[in-house]
Amino acid sequence: MSELSLERGLAALRAEIDAPVAAFFSSCVRCGLCAQSCPFYLETGDPRYTPILKLEPLRRVWEAEFTLWGRIKRWLGLGQEVSDAMLAEWEPLLYDSCTMCGRCSMVCPVGNDLAYMIRKTREGMVQSGHAPEGLVAASVRAIQTGSPMGLQWKTLAVQIQHVERSTGLTVPVDRAGAEYLVMLSSMEIINFPEYLEAITRIFDHAGVRWTLSTQCFEATNAGIQIGSKDIAAELVERVVAAASALGVSRVISPECGHAFTAIRWEGPNLIGRPYPFRVFHIIEVLDELRRDGRLHTEGKEADRLSMHDPCNLARKSGVIGEQRALMGLVAENFVDLDEHGRFQWCCGAGGGVSSNERAEPLKLAAFKRKKAQIEAVEPERMVTMCATCRTQLEEGLEEFNMDIPVVGLTEMIAEHLVERPAVEPEAGTESGQPA
Amino acid sequence: MNGAMEFLLWTKGPMFQIALGIFAVGMLARLFEILLLGRATNHAEARAGEWLPGLRTVFTRTIPDPGTFRRAPFDVLVGWVWHLGFIIVLLLSVPHVELIAGVFGVSWPALPNPVIDLLTAITLAGLVAALLHRLLHPVKRRISIPQDYLVWALTFAVVLTGYLAYHRLVEPYPLALGMHILSAELLLICLPFTKLTHIFTTVFARWYNGAAFGRKGVRS
Amino acid sequence: MAASQTLAEQLRAQGVSRRGFLKFCAATASLMALPPSLIPRIAEALEAARRPSVIWLSFQECTGCTESLTRSHAPTLEGLIFEAISLDYHHTLQAASGEAAEAARLQAMRDNAGAYLVVVDGSIPGPEANPGYSTVAGHSNHAILMETVEHAAAVIAVGTCAAFGGLPRAAPNPTGARAVMELVHDKPIVNISGCPPIPMAITGVLAHYLTFGRLPELDAYRRPLAFFGESIHDRCYRRPFYDRGLFAESFDDEGARQGWCLYRLGCKGPTTYNACATQRWNGGTSWPIEAGHPCLGCSEPAFWDAGGFYRAVSVPPRVNAAALLGAGAAGAALGAGTALAARHLTRDEQQHREPVTVEELEKKL
Structure with missing residues (x-):
């Protein structure tokens, strides 16, 4: 039976090298400014966590095989080999101390997209058998059970019952011909069931035709985090199959950062073809409803609120203005963190770090950057729109005894909906009906 | 006859041809080996185009974001000072303007010698500061490889010999000028095989970065 | 002229006063950058000096060097010093011709073996070149040179052709031209380069030899430091314009009229070592840069092949x-x-x- 090996790892790294990677490595002057954008370096002071250093295995493969000079050097016996031991040494650098937040990609003076290359390097790490246990386990569970946490539809069905009972609305399931297929993340289902309740209310309010799918409800993608296009592609295919089966024209990614980039940006390339539907983050959908005048809210939160932009949503997907526009709808005392939007700081948990038990201490260390940002603004509550970020913020703030609750933006919108909106005729027939 | 004048004429003549030749071979090889790799087709629905955001980033990445400047003002300032000094002296000093006009036939106004002199001194100071920073800063020290010090030495030698020649601090002058030209030629020869390639590839790196982010609707 | 006459006797015979002679000695001292305390010694040495025999060999040359030396206005120091040597052989200046001329050379060599000076102007087709490229009385330049220098006390290469090969040696050097110092290896050699050289440089070296019995201090190219120790650029009266960055950019622009630096018009002053800026030409009347023309660098090796005369020093000769x-x-x-x-x-x-x-x-x- 086949086995993960160094040879496969090196072949995978070679396969990942393209013109941008070659241009990036050709341009690096080792100025080290990328370290100044990395929470893992800044909060530990350990120069090993300099982003460009994490890419050394990929850089060596590029130099040895993809440059004339590197080939000459190798021929002269001066080349630097990538060994199994090296990859083992680099595993914590590539997984434990990097959330692929992409902040270094925004800061590098020569324009190197380091996060792009970290993602590529992880392909080689998986193929060579150097991925962290936590991520391997999550990937296996995701493929075998459909959820990285091993969650089954029956658990979701219980949540649906709760939601229907508390809202008096119907949660549409497997409704063919709906406009939107709503995807969820296991973490939301377990930790933040209020999310499902909130979108049920909002979509009913706005008259959105939507549905869940029993065939596939999980949008997170452990394959993206571990860095295996094989695993990732299979998980994406499940979403595509579910969406195609129900004939929806739009798929909504949950409040989960990497799930969104996985299905929005990587998915079509993983499966090698464009989708027959469009993909939106729930925040994009809500803002579209707001712009179309389909969200009627009343009252505003009076306390001082600030917001954490998930890296995958803001910096890596360009959703920055939308959440602020929505905040304007429901909050009157909103203040942004100093560096936000495309220059926000990662919470420290993304990119698979939260699934990697070994990385716990680093995850908490990286959070200190976020903590400092929050302390500077002194909000009474934090708002965010990613289950992983939200969990990290809650755990981190608790660790440092900061009494700042964290809320999801979607729930906050739902709480301010006008009770009896003028329901359009079409919406009344298609969305959930009052019991 | 093997005197200073013959040395100068050798650096201006055969060595200049050799350096230009090696540079042309090496740099075109590097550019082709990068660009011919290409990129995979992107099937994801684009939020915006690639060309304009890419071009935008080619320029905007020259100036750091305010946060980075706050966290690493020394890096930014020293980097800026010596790069700017080097580029201005390279392109706007009278002998260099004449060299470019003589070789390429294009010409532009030059800066007065005292200004160039001052900029050269500042550039030298900036390079010394950059070296000290590389030796002392934990990140820079950790990620530096011998090549970084070689490239620094080559760059410093070019500026220093230029300064010495201008001030005629080395006698005879043909020796001083020859040393300056030779060190510039060594820099040119090493350029395609070291990180000095960034002089040409940064444009592509920034473009790819700006294009990738721009496609997703993010200004990078 | 009797070779036995001392210089003092010679000068007195020509009616030069003691005062005039001392003035000449002071001028010689300053010319050669010697301290004033040496003036009496120069006077004493010159007064007692016997006129040395000088054999002047002209090879691949244009006679410009001789012109430079002889066309200076009288009465001049160089004129005076010329009287102080016994010029026993010189194509242009000697009265004798044909076999008589050659006989005079051989005679001088015999009479003054080990003591005569050889002055060479012009380059020499080397031993590997066709000997017929340049001959005198049926003998190749190379053969004459080697024969003549054999018992010479010293050799003075006058002009850039003799010193460095000059124009005949310019690429592609069809005659295989060589400089004196490439062919003569066992004699003291002084190069007085320039196209032509400054007359005072020639007379200065002769005065020094007469005074001290040895050749003056030389630079790496065996040029007397007294005349070739500083570059044109360093002593140029237009230097302040260079330092301020004020340049003429064409021969008739405002900068040229204002007398600004000629660097951009190809002035080779920065790389050229000569005394034009201090000695000037034609009895101190002017010199090329003062006349508005860039220095060609004529006193430097390979000046014909060093790139265009009207291209700046920084421009490489040609790019393939x-x-x-x-x-x-x-x-x-x-x-x-x-x-x-x-x-x-x-x-x-x-x-x-x-x-x-x-x-x-x-x-x-």
Whole structure:
């Protein structure tokens, strides 16, 4: 039976090298400014966590095989080999101390997209058998059970019952011909069931035709985090199959950062073809409803609120203005963190770090950057729109005894909906009906 | 006859041809080996185009974001000072303007010698500061490889010999000028095989970065 | 002229006063950058000096050097010093011709063996060149030179052709021209370069030899430091314009009229070591830069091949555009080859690529 090996790892790294990677490595002057954008370096002071250093295995493969000079050097016996031991040494650098937040990609003076290359390097790490246990386990569970946490539809069905009972609305399931297929993340289902309740209310309010799918409800993608296009592609295919089966024209990614980039940006390339539907983050959908005048809210939160932009949503997907526009709808005392939007700081948990038990201490260390940002603004509550970020913020703030609750933006919108909106005729027939 | 004048004429003549030749071979090889790799087709629905955001980033990445400047003002300032000094002296000093006009036939106004002199001194100071920073800063020290010090030495030698020649601090002058030209030629020869390639590839790196982010609707 | 007469006797015979003679000695001292305390010694030495025999050999030359020396206005120091030597052989100046002339040379060599000076102007087709390129009385320049210098006390190469090969040696050097110092290795040699050299440099060296019985201090190119110790640029009266960055950019622009620096018009002053800026020409009337023309660098080796006269010092002589294009094309091909080889390898590998499977991952747990 086949086995993960160094040879496969090196072949995978070679396969990942393209013109941008070659241009990036050709341009690096080792100025080290990328370290100044990395929470893992800044909060530990350990120069090993300099982003460009994490890419050394990929850089060596590029130099040895993809440059004339590197080939000459190798021929002269001066080349630097990538060994199994090296990859083992680099595993914590590539997984434990990097959330692929992409902040270094925004800061590098020569324009190197380091996060792009970290993602590529992880392909080689998986193929060579150097991925962290936590991520391997999550990937296996995701493929075998459909959820990285091993969650089954029956658990979701219980949540649906709760939601229907508390809202008096119907949660549409497997409704063919709906406009939107709503995807969820296991973490939301377990930790933040209020999310499902909130979108049920909002979509009913706005008259959105939507549905869940029993065939596939999980949008997170452990394959993206571990860095295996094989695993990732299979998980994406499940979403595509579910969406195609129900004939929806739009798929909504949950409040989960990497799930969104996985299905929005990587998915079509993983499966090698464009989708027959469009993909939106729930925040994009809500803002579209707001712009179309389909969200009627009343009252505003009076306390001082600030917001954490998930890296995958803001910096890596360009959703920055939308959440602020929505905040304007429901909050009157909103203040942004100093560096936000495309220059926000990662919470420290993304990119698979939260699934990697070994990385716990680093995850908490990286959070200190976020903590400092929050302390500077002194909000009474934090708002965010990613289950992983939200969990990290809650755990981190608790660790440092900061009494700042964290809320999801979607729930906050739902709480301010006008009770009896003028329901359009079409919406009344298609969305959930009052019991 | 093997005197200073013959040395100068050798650096201006055969060595200049050799350096230009090696540079042309090496740099075109590097550019082709990068660009011919290409990129995979992107099937994801684009939020915006690639060309304009890419071009935008080619320029905007020259100036750091305010946060980075706050966290690493020394890096930014020293980097800026010596790069700017080097580029201005390279392109706007009278002998260099004449060299470019003589070789390429294009010409532009030059800066007065005292200004160039001052900029050269500042550039030298900036390079010394950059070296000290590389030796002392934990990140820079950790990620530096011998090549970084070689490239620094080559760059410093070019500026220093230029300064010495201008001030005629080395006698005879043909020796001083020859040393300056030779060190510039060594820099040119090493350029395609070291990180000095960034002089040409940064444009592509920034473009790819700006294009990738721009496609997703993010200004990078 | 009697070789036995001392210089003092010679000068008195010509009616030069003691005061005039001392003035000459002071001028010689300052010319040669010697301290004033040496003036009495110069006077004493010159007064007692016997006129040395000088054999002047002219090879591949234009006679410009001789013109420079003789066309100076009388009465001049160089005129005076000329009276102080016994010029026993000089194509242009001697009265004798044909076999008589050659006989005079041989006679001088015999009479003054080991003591005579050889002055050479013009370059010499080297021993490997066709001896017929330049002959005198049927003998090749090379043969005459080697024969004449054999018992010489010293050799003075006058002019850039003799000192460095000059114009005849310019690429492609069809006559195989060589400088004196490339051919003569066992005699003291002084190069007084310049096209032509400054007359005072020639007389200064002779005065020094007469005074001290040895040649003056020389630079790396065996040029007397007293005349070639400083560059034109360093002593140029237009230097302040260079320092301020004020340049003439064409021969009739405002800068040229204002007398600004001629660097951009190709002045080789920065790389040229000579005394034009201090001695000037034609009895101190003017010199090329003062006349508005850039220095050509005529006193430097290879000045004909050092790039265009009207191109700045920083400009390389020529760029082989075709070779450069070829190199670029070769580089492009090599780069393309590297990229395609790498692409080929990865494509092959991708065809046999093993996807990551759950089973493989499970084994890692």
